[in-house]
Amino acid sequence: xxxxxxxxxxxxxxxxxxxxxxxxxxxxxxxxxxxxxxxxxxxxxxxxxxxxxxxxxxxxxxxxxxxxxxxxxxxxxxxxxxxxxxxxxxxxxxxxxxxxxxxxxxxxxxxxxxxxxxxxxxxxxxxxxxxxxxxxxxxxxxxxxxxxxxxxxxxxxxxxxxxxxxxxxxxxxxxxxxxxxxxxxxxxxxxxxxxxxxxxxxxxxxxxxxxxxxxxxxxxxxxxxxxxxxxxxxxxxxxxxxxxxxxxxxxxxxxxxxxxxxxxxxxxxxxxxxxxxxxxxxxxxxxxxxxxxxxxxxxxxxxxxxxxxxxxxxxxxxxxxxxxxxxxxxxxxxxxxxxxxxxxxxxxxxxxxxxxxxxxxxxxxxxxxxxxxxxxxxxxxxxxxxxxxxxxxxxxxxxxxxxxxxxxxxxxxxxxxxxxxxxxxxxxxxxxxxxxxxxxxxxxxxxxxxxxxxxxxxxxxxxxxxxxxxxxxxxxxxxxxxxxxxxxxxxxxxxxxxx
Amino acid sequence: xxxxxxxxxxxxxxxxxxxxxxxxxxxxxxxxxxxxxxxxxxxxxxxxxxxxxxxxxxxxxxxxxxxxxxxxxxxxxxxxxxxxxxxxxxxxxxxxxxxxxxxxxxxxxxxxxxxxxxxxxxxxxxxxxxxxxxxxxxxxxxxxxxxxxxxxxxxxxxxxxxxxxxxxxxxxxxxxxxxxxxxxxxxxxxxxxxxxxxxxxxxxxxxxxxxxxxxxxxxxxxxxxxxxxxxxxxxxxxxxxxxxxxxxxxxxxxxxxxxxxxxxxxxxxxxxxxxxxxxxxxxxxxxxxxxxxxxxxxxxxxxxxxxxxxxxxxxxxxxxxxxxxxxxxxxxxxxxxxxxxxxxxxxxxxxxxxxxxxxxxxxxxxxxxxxxxxxxxxxxxxxxxxxxxxxxxxxxxxxxxxxxxxxxxxxxxxxxxxxxxxxxxxxxxxxxxxxxxxxxxxxxxxxxxxxxxxxxxxxxxxxxxxxxxxxxxxxxxxxxxxxxxxxxxxxxxxxxxxx
Numbered sequence: 001x002x003x004x005x006x007x008x009x010x011x012x013x014x015x016x017x018x019x020x021x022x023x024x025x026x027x028x029x030x031x032x033x034x035x036x037x038x039x040x041x042x043x044x045x046x047x048x049x050x051x052x053x054x055x056x057x058x059x060x061x062x063x064x065x066x067x068x069x070x071x072x073x074x075x076x077x078x079x080x081x082x083x084x085x086x087x088x089x090x091x092x093x094x095x096x097x098x099x100x101x102x103x104x105x106x107x108x109x110x111x112x113x114x115x116x117x118x119x120x121x122x123x124x125x126x127x128x129x130x131x132x133x134x135x136x137x138x139x140x141x142x143x144x145x146x147x148x149x150x151x152x153x154x155x156x157x158x159x160x161x162x163x164x165x166x167x168x169x170x171x172x173x174x175x176x177x178x179x180x181x182x183x184x185x186x187x188x189x190x191x192x193x194x195x196x197x198x199x200x201x202x203x204x205x206x207x208x209x210x211x212x213x214x215x216x217x218x219x220x221x222x223x224x225x226x227x228x229x230x231x232x233x234x235x236x237x238x239x240x241x242x243x244x245x246x247x248x249x250x251x252x253x254x255x256x257x258x259x260x261x262x263x264x265x266x267x268x269x270x271x272x273x274x275x276x277x278x279x280x281x282x283x284x285x286x287x288x289x290x291x292x293x294x295x296x297x298x299x300x301x302x303x304x305x306x307x308x309x310x311x312x313x314x315x316x317x318x319x320x321x322x323x324x325x326x327x328x329x330x331x332x333x334x335x336x337x338x339x340x341x342x343x344x345x346x347x348x349x350x351x352x353x354x355x356x357x358x359x360x361x362x363x364x365x366x367x368x369x370x371x372x373x374x375x376x377x378x379x380x381x382x383x384x385x386x387x388x389x390x391x392x393x394x395x396x397x398x399x400x401x402x403x404x405x406x407x408x409x410x411x412x413x414x415x416x417x418x419x420x421x422x423x424x425x426x427x428x429x430x431x432x433x434x435x436x437x438x439x440x441x442x443x444x445x446x447x448x449x450x451x452x453x454x455x456x457x458x459x460x461x462x463x464x465x466x467x468x469x470x471x472x473x474x475x476x477x478x479x480x481x482x483x484x485x486x487x488x489x490x491x492x493x494x495x496x497x498x499x
Numbered sequence: 500x501x502x503x504x505x506x507x508x509x510x511x512x513x514x515x516x517x518x519x520x521x522x523x524x525x526x527x528x529x530x531x532x533x534x535x536x537x538x539x540x541x542x543x544x545x546x547x548x549x550x551x552x553x554x555x556x557x558x559x560x561x562x563x564x565x566x567x568x569x570x571x572x573x574x575x576x577x578x579x580x581x582x583x584x585x586x587x588x589x590x591x592x593x594x595x596x597x598x599x600x601x602x603x604x605x606x607x608x609x610x611x612x613x614x615x616x617x618x619x620x621x622x623x624x625x626x627x628x629x630x631x632x633x634x635x636x637x638x639x640x641x642x643x644x645x646x647x648x649x650x651x652x653x654x655x656x657x658x659x660x661x662x663x664x665x666x667x668x669x670x671x672x673x674x675x676x677x678x679x680x681x682x683x684x685x686x687x688x689x690x691x692x693x694x695x696x697x698x699x700x701x702x703x704x705x706x707x708x709x710x711x712x713x714x715x716x717x718x719x720x721x722x723x724x725x726x727x728x729x730x731x732x733x734x735x736x737x738x739x740x741x742x743x744x745x746x747x748x749x750x751x752x753x754x755x756x757x758x759x760x761x762x763x764x765x766x767x768x769x770x771x772x773x774x775x776x777x778x779x780x781x782x783x784x785x786x787x788x789x790x791x792x793x794x795x796x797x798x799x800x801x802x803x804x805x806x807x808x809x810x811x812x813x814x815x816x817x818x819x820x821x822x823x824x825x826x827x828x829x830x831x832x833x834x835x836x837x838x839x840x841x842x843x844x845x846x847x848x849x850x851x852x853x854x855x856x857x858x859x860x861x862x863x864x865x866x867x868x869x870x871x872x873x874x875x876x877x878x879x880x881x882x883x884x885x886x887x888x889x890x891x892x893x894x895x896x897x898x899x900x901x902x903x904x905x906x907x908x909x910x911x912x913x914x915x916x917x918x919x920x921x922x923x924x925x926x927x928x929x930x931x932x933x934x935x936x937x938x939x940x941x942x943x944x945x946x947x948x949x950x951x952x953x954x955x956x957x958x959x960x961x962x963x964x965x966x967x968x969x970x971x972x973x974x975x976x977x978x979x980x981x982x983x984x985x986x987x988x989x990x991x992x993x994x995x996x997x998x
Contacts, residue, residue, distance in 0.1 A: 009853055009854070009855060010554070010852055011554070011556060011557065011853075012557065013594075013598060014552075014598075015550070015552055015580065020547065020550060020595055021547070021548040026547065026548050042912070042913075042915075044889075044914060044916030046522040047525035047526055048521055048525065049525050050519045050520075051628050052584075053513075053514055053573070054514065055509070055510070055512070057509040058510065058511065074582070076574065076575035085551075085552075095511050095513075096519055099512055099513075106920055106931070107919045107931075109916065115551060128552075129551060137919060142895070142898070142919060144917065144919055148916075291898060294899035294902065295903065353508065354510075356508060400794075403647070413541070415540060415543055416541075416543060417542060418643065420606045420644045420647070422640070432604055436604050
């Protein structure tokens with residue numbers, strides 16, 4: 001066929017890395033968010049919705065991948081300002097806490113739900129707009145606030161349908177990591193090296209210990225051939241940090257080599273004896289664990305784990321992460337643990353950026369899309385996506401009559417609609433009803449109208465019969481019957497209740 | 500005081516024209532949207548959530564103020580593409596309808612709720628991010644689809660609390676306007692003039708007939724001195740269009756001058772006898788009105804009004820607008836009608852932009868923030884913003900005990916929290932409870948702990964006594980009493996139920 005010579009048509013596609021959500025995808029997410037909001041609300045948190053657009057200045061630069069040229073945000077210039085889409089819900093909260101500091105209660109407990117945007121390379125299942133659902137306490141210096149948020153996170157996960165045993169919340173403290181780095185000989189003001197170590201540890205799930213070892217040493221070449229420069233640490237420092245970064249290291253103690261190459265078994269606590277900051281971090285973790293234990297959250301739900309560091313640069317104390325522990329099958333058919341669905345921690349300096357005064361703060365962010373995917377994998381997503389009753393159109397001059405039937409159903413609280421496409425081909429109307437997942441079609445031809453009746457076509461039963469019945473049974477059409485208009489609602493309701 | 504010489508701090512402020520929503524503002528909007536969604540859902544519409552970011556190419560240029568340099572959108576360049584924030588929910592729907600045309604049912608009925616962004620000059624009460632709540636039917640050529648949406652809009656307004664009599668949905672048709680322009684001698688392909696006429700009429704509420712008359716003639720200078728070029732029509736054409744554009748013109752017929760200056764009384768229908776397109780538009784309006792009348796929507800709720808044109812360029816047939824008719828007091832203390840809260844119409848060519856094939860479509864958009872403001876003005880917003888029970892902290896080493904009290908309340912479904920600020924100053928804890936709107940504070944000192952009891956402080960009653968009571972009554976403190984811990988929930992519930 002010759003190509004049309006008309007004007008160039010726009011491409012009907014989202015930009016790369018963006019997607020649309022249809023029907024049940026939207027309602028399932030809303031239902032899940034409503035359940036989480038209920039937990040947050042019961043814990044005394046108030047909703048806050050900040051604008052999607054912030055000044056780049058207010059957002060600050062705290063994304064893990066600061067190396068990328070556009071620094072991970074979608075930004076544009078306006079007059080002399082740079083504006084950007086928020087990349088998380090924490091940076092805007094810090095701005096709000098500073099902007100309204102004389103009006104807000106202190107501590108300020110708020111929750112927020114909404115999309116955030118990251119200008120990252122899109123990939124399979126990796127989108128540049130996604131939902132977060134956060135809860136934070138601003139103005140509480142005590143780690144009791146962190147403990148409360150860990151407990152609330154457990155409650156929220158259970159509220160949406162993640163069963164006990166299928167998740168664990170792992171707690172660590174940036175001060176513990178700092179202590180390990182101090183003992184490993186990385187200077188406190190060597191922010192570059194400390195940043196590389198932090199980001200390397202954060203990637204241990206994805207890169208494995210060998211990948212992290214490379215990043216702590218000379219550097220790492222990824223599959224695409226790109227080279228990431230390493231922290232250039234010595235052998236002993238690398239061994240110590242790797243040991244710390246292995247999941248559940250804190251449970252077991254770890255083996256190191258001393259300078260002459262002998263194996264040396266040391267516990268985390270023994271190592272951190274040499275760092276005041278590290279000891280302080282451990283004490284904070286102990287306090288959090290003790291507070292949640294007193295509330296009945298056992299080791300199975302909330303526990304210490306030194307491998308948790310969180311990638312974001314702004315954390316200053318406790319960090320925590322919720323991991324789903326059940327297995328799913330990945331794209332290549334291999335079983336793997338579902339992994340992290342939420343994380344957070346304490347960021348005592350974010351508000352200070354604006355005001356110069358330190359304001360302690362801590363909070364958690366739930367990755368909404370990942371949690372939804374987890375529920376779907378467990379078959380526990382809400383899927384109340386029942387289609388409407390479709391009132392078919394036999395005679396297009398009688399639209400008012402069909403609207404009247406539809407309204408009778410709607411007024412009875414039944415989801416219903418008239419067929420609004422071209423009614424000429426009746427088969428198309430039934431195909432439409434099928435595509436909508438309609439449980440029932442209502443048919444009223446001239447004969448039925450005269451009798452003040454309608455045909456009620458039970459599409460659920462009809463589909464069943466079509467699959468299972470013999471030709472004789474099929475012909476007898478028990479899935480369609482006539483009722484007086486006055487009995488239509490009752491007849492439809494019987495079918496819906498049975499369904 | 501000398502200024503600090505520290506590094507420059509970021510400004511804690513939203514960009515101009517953006518705002519934050521706190522607490523009850525968020526819950527009131529969510530409650531309103533949930534009620535509207537329920538109506539949309541019952542009418543057989545399915546939710547759709549498109550990405551906030553689109554290609555500029557896909558969005559197209561349909562904003563009323565195309566004259567502005569940045570064309571009204573927030574846009575930025577990425578590689579060779581321009582991306583932008585959506586400025587409404589209709590353009591993304593057209594993109595979706597084209598992109599998924601082989602998968603979606605036809606007609607496709609969808610609703611959408613979410614923020615949209617306009618790069619306009621911010622002003623008082625005029626924001627650059629605001630919520631819309633749309634419902635559209637794509638693929639239905641019949642104006643029965645328009646009639647259904649007008650009826651649904653009336654139902655949605657009543658569902659959120661706008662009483663019958665407080666709103667009216669006015670229906671017109673672009674073909675009627677085109678007919679008037681045809682009779683007035685403006686060529687069909689003179690898109691520039693037709694665009695000026697359209698936008699001028701759309702502003703009649705704001706500019707008055709004189710302002711519109713200026714825009715139809717040589718042009719108009721606004722208060723700031725800016726000059727907008729006019730359509731340069733002759734006297735007769737201007738008179739005809741103004742008559743058409745006056746609210747309720749269709750009800751009354753209107754007076755024109757003929758060429759020799761004599762008054763000539765003509766009805767809209769008489770004028771449109773001279774335009775096939777105009778007659779067709781009138782017939783469509785008649786059909787819509789007749790269909791809604793048959794469903795019991797009277798003149799008080801839905802009626803024809805030729806002054807409704809809608810500013811957006813893409814409408815091709817019926818247009819409709821919901822106006823709230825009750826009076827509010829404006830910033831200057833003058834009474835005025837609340838005005839428009841929703842509008843929409845038929846846009847048969849939006850999907851065609853992508854596919855080359857005409858796809859009929861029609862839909863409505865509710866201005867969520869304006870509707871919320873209207874409900875607030877009527878005192879009908881949902882304001883369930885009850886604060887949490889605050890468990891105060893007398894001894895910071897006993898946090899686990901206070902958490903236990905909080906958990907007892909939460910498990911009983913009562914919103915509760917421990918005080919997580921610095922507990923040293925007990926007065927601050929009560930001030931906090933007050934600021935949170937807490938109905939009750941729980942107090943447990945060492946004595947109460949030994950007795951396994953708590954003090955229950957009724958803050959609602961306490962505030963009342965503080966205002967009304969004598970010093971003697973105040974001293975007897977009837978608003979605070981001690982109960983055993985086992986009876987705390989019951990005692991708190993009695994206070995909440997009374998409140």
